[in-house]
Amino acid sequence: MKIGNLELRKEPLLLAPMEDVTDPSFRLLCKKYGADLMYTEFVSADALVRSIEKTQRKLKIFVQERPVGIQLYGKDIEAMVEAAKIAEQAGPELIDINFGCPVKKIATKGAGSGMLRDIPKMIEMTAKIVRAVKLPVTVKTRLGWDEDSKIIVEVAERLQDAGIKALTIHGRTRAQMYNGEADWSLIGDVKNNPRMHIPIIGNGDLSSPQKARLYLDRYGVDGLMIGRSSIGRPWIFREIRHFLDHGQLLDTPAIPEHVEMIREHLNNSTEWLGERRGILHMRRHLAITFKGLRDFRDLKIKMLRANTAQEVHECLDTIKERYADCTSLIE
Known part of the structure; x- marks a missing residue:
C-alpha cells in the first residue's frame, strides 16, 4: 500500500x-x-x-x-x-x-x-x-x-x-x-x-x-x-x-510474557513522562493487561495504588511467580 x-x-x-x-x-x-x-x-x-x-x-x-x-x-x-x-x-x-x-x-x-x-x-x-x-x-x-x-x-x-x-x-x-x-x-x-x-x-x-x-x-x-x-x-x-x-493462529502469550511486556512499557513510560506521571499513565494498561486472572483482586488493587516504579515491578514479579503456569487469562 x-x-x-x-x-x-x-x-x-x-x-x-x-x-x-x-x-x-x-x-x-x-x-x-x-x-x-x-x-x-x-x-x-x-x-x-x-x-x-x-x-x-x-x-x-x-x-x-x-x-x-x-x-x-x-x-x-x-x-x-x-x-x-x-x-x-x-x-x-x-x-x-x-x-x-x-x-x-x-x-x-x-x-x-x-x-x-x-x-x-x-x-x-x-x-x-x-x-x-x-x-x-x-x-x-x-x-x-x-x-x-x-x-x-x-x-x-x-x-x-x-x-x-x-x-x-x-x-x-x-x-x-x-x-x-x-x-x-x-x-x-x-x-x-x-x-x-x-x-x-x-x-x-x-x-x-x-x-x-x-x-x-x-x-x-x-x-x-x-x-x-x-x-x-x-x-x-x-x-x-x-x-x-x-493462515494460522498463534497461541496467546503466557502470563510471563504479559509481565515482561508491561514491564517494558512501564520502563518506557517512566522514562518518557517521569516516574509519577509515567505510573499514572500506565494504570489503564496495567488493569486491562491482567483482566481475567483468577484471585487477582487484592494484587490488582495493590498494583494500581503503587506510587513508585519499584512497587509496580514488585507486583509484576509476584504476578509472574504466582501465575507462571498460566498460558492465558481466565475469563
Whole structure:
C-alpha cells in the first residue's frame, strides 16, 4: 500500500491514534509487535499554535518507531493550516486530520466528528492543509453524524478531490460513539466506488485475526487500523500479521510474557513522562493487561495504588511467580 511516497507492505496494520494511549512508550511497543504505521495522540491545533508545552511534546518522534503520522484536530481552518505547518517541521511521514473523534467536548464544538455536520468547511479545511504542506495528508472519519446522515460515500469522493492520499473510516456514526457493532458495509462501498483511487483503511471492532482476514476479504480495504483492541494487548499486531501471512493462529502469550511486556512499557513510560506521571499513565494498561486472572483482586488493587516504579515491578514479579503456569487469562 502506498500513501504518497510512503510505501507500506500489502495489507498493512496501523495503530489508531488514541488520546492518553498512543504516546511514544506505547507506540514503541506496538512497533515491536508488528504495527506498520503509528499515529500520535490527538494534537490540538489551537494548543499547538499557542506553543503549549504539553501539546508540543506530542510531536516527538523516535527513529525506531517510524513511520509515524501526526494527527491534528480543530475547528478553525487557519489554526489547522498553521498547526499542519508546525507539525510538518517535526518530521513525520504524514499529517492526518481528525474528523472522527466523537467525544462531546470536541465534536459538539465542531472539531473531530463534529465536522461531519459542516461538509463544505471540512472540504475547505482539508484542501487548504493539503496545499500548505509537502507531506501526504490523510483523513480519519466516521460514516456520518447519525443514522440519518451516513454520507461517507459522497464525503470520501470530495476528500479525495481535495487532495488527501488515504482515508481511514471508522464503521460507526458519531451518535454511536463506540456502542453497537461497526458497520463495515459502507466502508466497502467507499472502497468499491470506481471513482476512488486512494487507499481506504478500515477501522472498528478489529478484535481478532479471524475478523481481520474476513474484513479484508469481504470489503476489499487496503489496510486495517487497530485501536482499543491493542490496549493491554499490543501483540494483537503479531497475531493478526501471522494469521494474514500464514493462515494460522498463534497461541496467546503466557502470563510471563504479559509481565515482561508491561514491564517494558512501564520502563518506557517512566522514562518518557517521569516516574509519577509515567505510573499514572500506565494504570489503564496495567488493569486491562491482567483482566481475567483468577484471585487477582487484592494484587490488582495493590498494583494500581503503587506510587513508585519499584512497587509496580514488585507486583509484576509476584504476578509472574504466582501465575507462571498460566498460558492465558481466565475469563
